[in-house]
Amino acid sequence: MAATVCTVYTAQSLNSACSISTPSKTHLGFTQRDVVLFSSSGKKTNRRCSKSVITCAGETVVIGLAADSGCGKSTFMRRLTSVFGGAAEPPKGGNPDSNTLISDTTTVICLDDYHSLDRTGRKEKGVTALDPRANDFDLMYEQVKAIKDGIAVEKPIYNHVTGLLDPPELIKPPKILVIEGLHPMFDERVRKLLDFSIYLDISNEVKFAWKIQRDMAERGHSLESIKASIEARKPDFDAYIDPQKQYADAVIEVLPTQLIPDDNEGKILRVKLIMKEGVQFFSPVYLFDEGSTISWIPCGRKLTCSYPGIKFYYEPDTYYGHEVSVLEMDGQFDRLDELIYVESHLSNISTKFYGEVTQQMLKHADFPGSNNGTGLFQTIVGLKIRDLFEQVVASKVKTPVEATKA
Numbered sequence: 001m002a003a004t005v006c007t008v009y010t011a012q013s014l015n016s017a018c019s020i021s022t023p024s025k026t027h028l029g030f031t032q033r034d035v036v037l038f039s040s041s042g043k044k045t046n047r048r049c050s051k052s053v054i055t056c057a058g059e060t061v062v063i064g065l066a067a068d069s070g071c072g073k074s075t076f077m078r079r080l081t082s083v084f085g086g087a088a089e090p091p092k093g094g095n096p097d098s099n100t101l102i103s104d105t106t107t108v109i110c111l112d113d114y115h116s117l118d119r120t121g122r123k124e125k126g127v128t129a130l131d132p133r134a135n136d137f138d139l140m141y142e143q144v145k146a147i148k149d150g151i152a153v154e155k156p157i158y159n160h161v162t163g164l165l166d167p168p169e170l171i172k173p174p175k176i177l178v179i180e181g182l183h184p185m186f187d188e189r190v191r192k193l194l195d196f197s198i199y200l201d202i203s204n205e206v207k208f209a210w211k212i213q214r215d216m217a218e219r220g221h222s223l224e225s226i227k228a229s230i231e232a233r234k235p236d237f238d239a240y241i242d243p244q245k246q247y248a249d250a251v252i253e254v255l256p257t258q259l260i261p262d263d264n265e266g267k268i269l270r271v272k273l274i275m276k277e278g279v280q281f282f283s284p285v286y287l288f289d290e291g292s293t294i295s296w297i298p299c300g301r302k303l304t305c306s307y308p309g310i311k312f313y314y315e316p317d318t319y320y321g322h323e324v325s326v327l328e329m330d331g332q333f334d335r336l337d338e339l340i341y342v343e344s345h346l347s348n349i350s351t352k353f354y355g356e357v358t359q360q361m362l363k364h365a366d367f368p369g370s371n372n373g374t375g376l377f378q379t380i381v382g383l384k385i386r387d388l389f390e391q392v393v394a395s396k397v398k399t400p401v402e403a404t405k406a
């Protein structure tokens with residue numbers, strides 16, 4: 001990426017504000033509370049409201065991933081980071097309960113780290129973690145903006161083991177920053193920093209089935225406590241989390257199957273990939289013919305399907321007043337190696353070689369959702385994000401002078 005000259009203003013004490021006196025490509029003009037800013041070289045600025053000019057590494061591409069707890073964000077992140085190669089790991093030598101995952105290209109931060117109230121604080125005030133009053137959106141905005149501008153920050157850590165706010169950790173600007181959690185698109189200022197946004201929309205029935213599977217089987221919770229926790233969160237989920245999907249560039253919607261009448265097992269899923277038209281550096285995936293309405297049952301000689309089979313559907317539509325393309329898959333694969341047959345009928349999937357989607361799916365066959373549309377669409381969105389990132393980089397390389405001048 002082209003180097004960018006940044007003018008950085010920092011304030012050291014609570015309530016002291018730094019103002020911007022000269023126009024600059026990137027700047028920080030906020031009241032600093034417990035945030036400490038570092039230049040890209042890692043050097044700490046220690047004068048009160050000092051002005052320094054540094055050379056930043058360049059702009060970080062910022063991706064937002066929103067979903068309720070237990071809706072597959074971690075699984076999606078593992079698929080996404082795998083597309084870029086290299087393993088994603090917590091910061092070396094840091095807090096063992098850190099929620100951050102770092103790989104060569106990507107840094108994934110969890111927005112739970114911006115909870116302003118710890119577990120006891122929320123209990124005392126009678127608010128859930130989904131309530132905006134339990135989260136510090138000013139700090140979230142300031143820090144995501146700083147990272148996007150190429151400046152490292154000291155980000156707080158919310159410790160899910162103790163329920164407390166731990167001392168902060170240093171986050172250096174990566175090539176791609178993913179902010180995942182409950183509220184990446186809630187605050188307009190943060191939303192505007194996103195180069196691409198995704199919402200995982202898991203229907204109540206499916207969410208319940210996944211929660212039971214994880215919290216009952218793996219964490220020993222009772223059925224009653226799981227039901228109670230879902231019910232307790234629902235009003236705030238409806239008020240603060242769900243409305244974010246209207247802002248997402250891509251929504252992965254997970255619903256019960258329509259292939260089995262009155263199915264109540266919740267094992268076979270109907271998954272929709274809703275892709276906004278007109279998003280810069282993002283061209284929606286299509287099946288056979290762009291803009292047509294197509295229903296496709298691929299089962300037969302080239303794809304083995306057991307009951308109830310597989311059905312794809314593709315159509316242009318509108319979603320919260322936006323033009324979208326919708327690709328839907330109902331059912332599940334029997335043999336993942338045969339996915340290549342489906343892949344070869346999809347266009348705009350941003351693969352680098354024939355069969356890359358199938359290869360990725362086979363590589364992570366043990367991840368939840370690998371035999372259905374959740375895994376398939378998460379993999380495709382991962383490839384689209386890689387493509388978007390490469391286009392952003394290419395657009396900056398074309399105009400290095402403009403990038404430093406602005």
Ligand SMILES: Nc1ncnc2c1ncn2[C@@H]1O[C@H](COP(=O)(O)OP(=O)(O)OP(=O)(O)O)[C@@H](O)[C@H]1O
Nearest residue numbers: 068069070071072073074075210213214368369374
């Ligand atoms: N595509 C899927 N198909 C089936 N089950 C799934 C799928 N994705 C997630 N799950 C189930 O949901 C559980 C939670 O998934 P995951 O840890 O990825 O979600 P999360 O949103 O990161 O959760 P949290 O925010 O609570 O950490 C998994 O253990 C699994 O049981």
Ligand SMILES: O=C(CO)[C@H](O)[C@H](O)COP(=O)(O)O
Nearest residue numbers: 069112119129160161163182
């Ligand atoms: O909705 C959540 C996002 O993951 C958590 O419930 C929230 O972060 C609070 O965490 P904990 O339950 O560990 O106190």
